[in-house]
Amino acid sequence: MSSDYRQQLEEMYDSVVGEYSDRAVAVLEEVVRMADVHQDVEWSFYAREALVQSATYSGHGDKALVAFSWILAQIDKNPEYEDEFEMDHLLWVYKWIADSLLGFSHISKAQILAIVEDMDRRYRKQGLSLRAVENIRYKVACEFAEEENVQKHFSRWETLPKDGSQDCLACETNFVVNHYLFREKNLEQALLIARPLLEGEQSCHSVPGRTQSNLMLALLKAGRMDEADQMQRKSEGYASHNGDRIHSAGKHLQFLALTDQLSRALRIFEKMVAFAITSREERNRHMFFRGARLLFMKLMDQGHRTVKLRLATDFPVACDEQNQYPVPELVDWFTHEAERVAHLFDARNETVSYGEELIEDLALLKESYPLST
Amino acid sequence: MQKYQFQIHLGGIIDLLSHHLYSGPQVFIRELMQNGVDAIQGRKLIDEEHQGRLDIQVVKATGNQQPSLVFEDNGIGLTEEEVHRFLATIGESSKRADLAKQRNDFIGQFGIGLLSCFMIADEILMITKSARQGDHPAVEWRGKSDGTYEVRLLETHVSPGTRVYLRASQGMENYFDIEQVGKLVHHFGNLLPIPIDLSEGDRRKQINDRRPPWEGVYYSSDEERRSYLEYGRELFDQQFIDYIPLRTETGGITGVAYVLSQATRPKMKSRHRVHLKGMLLSDQVENLLPDWAVFVRCVVNAEQLRPVASREGFYENEELEATRTVLGETLRNYLKGLADQAPQRLQEIINLHHMAICSLASEDKECFRVFGDFIYFETTLGRLTLGECRQRNGILRYVSTVDEFRQIAQIAASQGLCILNAGYVYNQELLSMLKQVDPDVQVDKLDAASLTNHLEDLTLDEREGAFLLLRTADLTLHPYRVASDIKKFEPASLPTIYTSNEQANFARQTRLTKDIVDDTWGGILNSFENEFTNSQYAGLCFNLKNPLIKRLTKVEETSVLKQAIEMLYVQALLMGHHPLSDKEMALLNQGLLGMIESVVEKKEDPNNEV
Ligand SMILES: Nc1ncnc2c1ncn2[C@@H]1O[C@H](COP(=O)(O)OP(=O)(O)OP(=O)(O)O)[C@@H](O)[C@H]1O
Ligand SMILES: [Mg+2]
Numbered sequence: 015m016s017s018d019y020r021q022q023l024e025e026m027y028d029s030v031v032g033e034y035s036d037r038a039v040a041v042l043e044e045v046v047r048m049a050d051v052h053q054d055v056e057w058s059f060y061a062r063e064a065l066v067q068s069a070t071y072s073g074h075g076d077k078a079l080v081a082f083s084w085i086l087a088q089i090d091k092n093p094e095y096e097d098e099f100e101m102d103h104l105l106w107v108y109k110w111i112a113d114s115l116l117g118f119s120h121i122s123k124a125q126i127l128a129i130v131e132d133m134d135r136r137y138r139k140q141g142l143s144l145r146a147v148e149n150i151r152y153k154v155a156c157e158f159a160e161e162e163n164v165q166k167h168f169s170r171w172e173t174l175p176k177d178g179s180q181d182c183l184a185c186e187t188n189f190v191v192n193h194y195l196f197r198e199k200n201l202e203q204a205l206l207i208a209r210p211l212l213e214g215e216q217s218c219h220s221v222p223g224r225t226q227s228n229l230m231l232a233l234l235k236a237g238r239m240d241e242a243d244q245m246q247r248k249s250e251g252y253a254s255h256n257g258d259r260i261h262s263a264g265k266h267l268q269f270l271a272l273t274d275q276l277s278r279a280l281r282i283f284e285k286m287v288a289f290a291i292t293s294r295e296e297r298n299r300h301m302f303f304r305g306a307r308l309l310f311m312k313l314m315d316q317g318h319r320t321v322k323l324r325l326a327t328d329f330p331v332a333c334d335e336q337n338q339y340p341v342p343e344l345v346d347w348f349t350h351e352a353e354r355v356a357h358l359f360d361a362r363n364e365t366v367s368y369g370e371e372l373i374e375d376l377a378l379l380k381e382s383y384p385l386s387t
Numbered sequence: 388m389q390k391y392q393f394q395i396h397l398g399g400i401i402d403l404l405s406h407h408l409y410s411g412p413q414v415f416i417r418e419l420m421q422n423g424v425d426a427i428q429g430r431k432l433i434d435e436e437h438q439g440r441l442d443i444q445v446v447k448a449t450g451n452q453q454p455s456l457v458f459e460d461n462g463i464g465l466t467e468e469e470v471h472r473f474l475a476t477i478g479e480s481s482k483r484a485d486l487a488k489q490r491n492d493f494i495g496q497f498g499i500g501l502l503s504c505f506m507i508a509d510e511i512l513m514i515t516k517s518a519r520q521g522d523h524p525a526v527e528w529r530g531k532s533d534g535t536y537e538v539r540l541l542e543t544h545v546s547p548g549t550r551v552y553l554r555a556s557q558g559m560e561n562y563f564d565i566e567q568v569g570k571l572v573h574h575f576g577n578l579l580p581i582p583i584d585l586s587e588g589d590r591r592k593q594i595n596d597r598r599p600p601w602e603g604v605y606y607s608s609d610e611e612r613r614s615y616l617e618y619g620r621e622l623f624d625q626q627f628i629d630y631i632p633l634r635t636e637t638g639g640i641t642g643v644a645y646v647l648s649q650a651t652r653p654k655m656k657s658r659h660r661v662h663l664k665g666m667l668l669s670d671q672v673e674n675l676l677p678d679w680a681v682f683v684r685c686v687v688n689a690e691q692l693r694p695v696a697s698r699e700g701f702y703e704n705e706e707l708e709a710t711r712t713v714l715g716e717t718l719r720n721y722l723k724g725l726a727d728q729a730p731q732r733l734q735e736i737i738n739l740h741h742m743a744i745c746s747l748a749s750e751d752k753e754c755f756r757v758f759g760d761f762i763y764f765e766t767t768l769g770r771l772t773l774g775e776c777r778q779r780n781g782i783l784r785y786v787s788t789v790d791e792f793r794q795i796a797q798i799a800a801s802q803g804l805c806i807l808n809a810g811y812v813y814n815q816e817l818l819s820m821l822k823q824v825d826p827d828v829q830v831d832k833l834d835a836a837s838l839t840n841h842l843e844d845l846t847l848d849e850r851e852g853a854f855l856l857l858r859t860a861d862l863t864l865h866p867y868r869v870a871s872d873i874k875k876f877e878p879a880s881l882p883t884i885y886t887s888n889e890q891a892n893f894a895r896q897t898r899l900t901k902d903i904v905d906d907t908w909g910g911i912l913n914s915f916e917n918e919f920t921n922s923q924y925a926g927l928c929f930n931l932k933n934p935l936i937k938r939l940t941k942v943e944e945t946s947v948l949k950q951a952i953e954m955l956y957v958q959a960l961l962m963g964h965h966p967l968s969d970k971e972m973a974l975l976n977q978g979l980l981g982m983i984e985s986v987v988e989k990k991e992d993p994n995n996e997v
Contacts, residue, residue, distance in 0.1 A: 026789070028652055029742070029812040040788040041810060043892065047790070050899075050966035076915060077893060080900050083912060087904040120918040121911060128907045294919055 019052055023061070031064050034071035034256060042068055046081070059085060059099060066107055071219065073257030075114035076294045082111045101140055106179055108133050109146045116157045117297035119358035126154060137179065145174035149181065149189065156197070159365045168193055184216040188225045201232050220259075223252025227262040230269055234383055239273075243385050246270070254282045257289040261298040264290075267305025268375070271312045273383050279309050284324050291329065300355045300368075307348035308375055314341050315379075397534025400477065405505040405532075408697050412507050412562060417575040417698070418500035419458045419551060420583070421666055425482065425493045426462020426549060427581055430518050432492065433463075441579075443572065445565045445587040453555040454563035461548035464517040467526050467538060474501070474513070474528060475536050494664045497696050505532040507562050508553040518547035569594065578688055579665040599686070601632055601641050619645045622660070622686060628739075629732060631721045633687055638710030642687025644676075644718065650739045651681045659685040661701070663692065669699045674707065677715040679747045682740035719747070723757045730761075737761050742812070749816035756824050762817060765792070765808040767799035773821070776805060782829045785809040785818060791835035794886050794963060798838070801877035806833060836886045839928045842874040849931060852940045856929065859948045864956060867971070868894060870924040879932040885959035887925035894923040899968050927956055954978040 026045050030038035042065040049057035062081040069078035085104060089095050112133050115121050134147045148171040155163035180186060187210060194204035205212075208229065211222040226249035233242035246269050253262035263286040270279035283306060290302040313321060320338040331347050333339045356368035420441065427439030442459040465474060473481045480498030504511050509532055516525040525545035530536040555563045562568070565587045572594050576583055583594045600618045605611035615630040627645035634641050651657075657680070660670040665688060675685060692710065693702040701707050722744075725733035737744050737758065745762060748755040760774030768779075776783060786792050789810035799806045809815045818830050845853065853873050860871035868891070887895070894916065901912040929936045942948050953974045960967060967975065 025652075026811075033812070037787070037810070037812070037815065040790070040889065041812075043896070044789045044810075046896070047892075047966060048964055051961075051964050076919065080893075080897050080912065080915070083904045083908040084900045087900075087908065090905065091903070115911070118914075118918070120914045122914075125907075125911055125914070129911070132907055 019048060020054070020057075023048055023054075023057055027061065027064065030068070034068055034258070036072060036074075036257065038068045039065065039072055039074055039077060043077070055088075055095075059088070059095070063104075066111075070107075070110050070114075071256070071258050073260060073289055073293050073295055073298070075111075075117065079111050079114060082107065102142070102179065105133075105136055105140055105142060106146075108136070109150060109181065112150045113153060114295070116153060117295050119296055119355065119362050122362065123154075123158060130154065142179040143175045143177040145171060145176060145180040148174055158363050159367060164197055168197075182218050184211060184218040184221040187211055187216055188221045191225055192228065195228060195232055201236055204232070205229065220252075223249045223259070224262055227253055227265045231265055234269060234272065235378075237383075239383065239385055242269070243273075250278075250282070254285045257293060260286055260290045260293060260295075260302040264298075264301035264303070264305035267302070267309050271305070271308040272378055272381075273385050274312070275385075276309065276313060276316075280321070280323065283309060287325060287329070296355060297359070300352065300359070303348050303352045303355070304372065304375060307345065307352050308379060310341055310344040310348060311376075311379060314345055397477075398532065401502055401505055401532055401534060404477070404499050405502045408499070409503055409506075410697065410699055412503075412559065413571050414698075415503040415507055415553075415562070416568065416571045417666065418503045420572070420576050420579065421494050421500060421698075423458065423460035423462060423549070424579060424581060424664070424666065425495050426460050426464070428492055429463035429481075430461070430547070433519065437461075439581040441581055441583045443568065443583065443585045445563060445568055445585070447587065448555075448560065448563075453557075454560055455552060455554040456563055456568065458551040458553070459548065461546070463519065464547050464549055465515045465526065466517045466520055466523045467540065469517070470515070470526050470528050470538055473498070475530065475538075477502070491691060494666055494694075499696070500698075504551075504553055507556060507559040509556045510554070512552040513549060514541065514545065514552075515549040516545045516547045565590075575667045576665070578662050578667070599642070599688075601634070601643055615643060616645075619643070619686075623684060625649075627684075628735065631683065631718060633685065633714060633717055635710060635713040635717070637713050638692050638706060639690030640687050640710060640714065642685055644680075644683040644685045644714075646683055646736060647739070650741075651743055655681050657681045657684055659687065661685075662688040663694055663698075664688070664690060668694055668701070672700055674701065674703060675711065675714065676718070677711055679743050679750075680715060680718055682736065682743045683718065719751070719754060722747075722754070726757045726761070733758060734761055737763070745813040745817060749813045749820055752820065752824060755817070755820045759817070759821065759824065764814065765811075767792075767796050767804060767806045771805070773817070776807065777828065780805050782831055783807060783818070783821075784831050784833045785814075786833050786835055787815065788889070790892065790963075791888070794835045794884065795833075795838045797878065797881060798842070798876055798884060834888065836888055836926060839872060839874060839884065839886060839926065842876045842928075845873060845875065845931060853929070853931065855943065855945070856936075856940050856948060856952075859945050860927065860929070860952045863949050863952045864927060867956065868898075868924050869927050869956065871927050871929065873929040873931055873936075875931045877932065879930070879934070881930055882933040882936050883930060883955050883959045884928050885925065885956075885963045885965075886928065887963075888923075890919075891923045891925040894919075895925065895965070899966065902969055927959060929955075950978060950981055954982075 023045055026041050030041045042061055045061040046058065046065060049061050062085055065081045066078045066085075069075070069081070085099075089099060089101075089104075112126075112129055115126050115129060130147065130150055133150065134144065137144055137147055148167055152164060152167035152171055155161075155167055181189065187207065191204045191208045191211070194200045194207060198204075208222075208225055210216045211225050214222075216222075226245045230242045230245035230249065233239075233245060246266065249262070250266060253259050253266045263282055266282055267279050270276070270282070286302065287306070290299050290306075293299045310321075318341050321341055321344070322337050323333070323339050324337060325333075331339055331343050352372055353369075356372055359368045360366055423441045424439075427437070427441075430437050431439070440461055442457075444457040444459070446455045446457070448454040469481065473479055476498070478498045480496055482493040482496050501511065511528075511530045513528045513530075514525060515528070517523050525541040525543070527539045527541055528536060529538075562571075565585070569585055569592075572583060572585060577595045577597070578599060579595055582596075585592055585594055600611075600615045603611070603614055605614065612630070615632075616627060619625075619627050619630060623645070626648045628648045629646040631644040631646070632642075633644055647657075656673050657676070658671045658673055659675045661668045661672040661675060675687070676683070689701075689710075692707055693704060694700070695702055722733065722736070725736070741763060744758070748759050748762060760772060760777070762773050763770050764773060764776060766776060771779075784805070785807035786795065787809050789808065792806070792808040792810055795806060807814070807818075809818060821828055822830055857871055857873055864871060897912055897916050901909055901916065904912060929939075931937060931940070939948065939951055942951075957967065957971055957975045957978065960971065
């Protein structure tokens, strides 16, 4: 049993490290189990670290979080690991984890705040700037619709120093863009700030794809159709790619439904729906379902009773032998899911915004947004 | 507004270029050879018949004189005006596109190479005589590392060409040792088409007297093979199992790719030895071949690719991209050729470089068609090639994770079922490629948990008999989120199988982690468990064919049953490579102690049967 398993571990690890897919996550989970069985602490850490990354980037925030909490606990119990382990990196990852908690309706506000406190404490202990923590506080305030706090945390965030523990440059720019877009409702300013992202000067794993997916809807609502169309086409590749993108994919479904580009929307739907159905990242999945709901409503409005879809078999709505799905049932299923989850979030947040969004979606569907051809 | 020019601190720039651009002082030899070769090329442009030659002399240290080197070429030489213009102007080169009609004729192009000499000498002395202007006197140029230089015309007769004199600066004597110089000249220049002589006193030797195998003419394929493989062995100091001659229009590549005899791992990078017009660029070039081609190591000469300024790699441009594609094509064709002519060797290569081959076949239909059948899969009947799997079974069945595979392996094997493990990288891509290439094959994904559904059911009587065992198992295992079942299956030696799926595994991991985290995180993991994973049960299926299980169905005392079930459960976990929680560990310990106790009791009182 001695070094034999190590070789096996290494082989499995090497074969997927740096890959972001369900398969990579499954293999890394197996590596974790094997390392744990052999009480190989070094590999237990190592594999979980890779798992956190792979799971985050493939839409399995739940798995990332469990692996992450294990690492934290081990370090607390055995402070000597702190020297061996890259604490700065671990804390850098903390913000993904803390951020992801907001997206699960069964995690309470108190629980989230306790984690932010924990993050704060660890950042201080490590002597890091609190910029990343403030960033999370801002996001918490947004989620719970605490308008004064939103402003307060944004101003504070701006003044805190960058020491490498904050988000990458592209993500930070994206963050500011979102602030102007969603909080200040100032599209002009948002576009201006987004320039380095749109011109390719700054980019990362999720930016500018995510930025463009947000801007396209804002441009649409402002009636700037040509620009909106461009944004959509540029970011479609991003949004129809992997399990960590279902949130953006949902926005694309929405956009394409509103602009009456249904066959393009169906293509994205086919590509991404399996990720969305199996995802446990509730808020992201919700965005996808919202988009899907609009898509099938639009199809129904246009008189389509059935639609042909190529899907994995474990889809909740049944089809006939020719892969024909009944549109009304699809509408019902996605509406039901979207309403159910919206209710859960509004209940936790003590807000009404999730519910209102669904109503607003219906209103948008009544408008027409023709693209000039 | 007044315009100013940047001021340049010459000494600083020279220091920067000479010490920081290149990978080390040894490159001065390369740069001098390069200039010599270019000069000879320049002379050939005006006199086709000209026979070029490079001559390097080492002069040993004497008394308080440092050792020195003389680098001589019979190339084009320079006039006084050219000395000022090219030699003494940093960044200026006689080989720029607008000056030399075909930049392609020359290796040099940046106008900085000569500066590398300042890494090993404080002064460069050059005597040069132009071959273009016969009546122009020879020129002596003396350049210093502080950026100053002197020029003087010579009256003595000198034949056309250039000599560079360098005296070692303090601490750099090593680079002037004849052994070292010989090695470096060979290292950088062994493919140069111009003879290079190295001498010290009256010792003299031609360094590059051997031509590479792709320039040879062969009378038999055996001879060719021997020549190629021997060259590779000497050059890289390792054995290769095969060679693939390379020749492309794009990039003007000639050379050879050697097939490594040691197994390669995924994401490994292969490093190649690459020359530009005969001059070694680097033996660490990584971007020459497509990513999947990790199973070969190349030595090549390129005529057209563009070097980066340090001359230690290629510029990543379209031409390089195109070259890479063509080289990839060559390797592909080679493999396809093997499938026809030497399937044995193809199998050998696939065995060694499995990942590389998988990665290629998973992306390329045509390649898949040709050697997909040679690719190995781990199956419940052992390691089989895809071809073998297809011969055996009408339907290909696979499980998608390593964990599931382990759960079912033993039972499937004893049932003679061939199930593929598709939990590793490329496996699923390969299977879906198979479906594309041959739409008639049926490829089915199997769920480990559902495998137990296919096992033989009990008769009604047997069910009756096993009732207490199952009921006790359900009660006992409920806290561990395990549901029990009973079936009949081979191998009879296996008392139970433990099945779980991705969700049940995750649920288990969440519970285990919950045991060790602090309260803050504990609360969160708890919510997760309740929300997603509480309904996820793993399965423990008893095997009625197993003698022990058969005996257990006869036991009526529930406390004994309970203990046995707990032990079987823990054993099943361990067999399935599942780490134990504290509670489960306690079960194991209690169980063991209990067993020991009863064994000891038996010993003490032989009449006391359990
Ligand atoms: N041996 C030589 N014979 C003739 N001309 C030479 C010789 N060595 C240098 N020169 C002249 O000096 C110039 C500068 O040489 P240098 O090596 O610094 O630059 P280069 O060869 O043009 O480009 P690179 O920086 O790529 O080597 C050359 O362009 C050439 O005109
Ligand atoms: Mg040069």
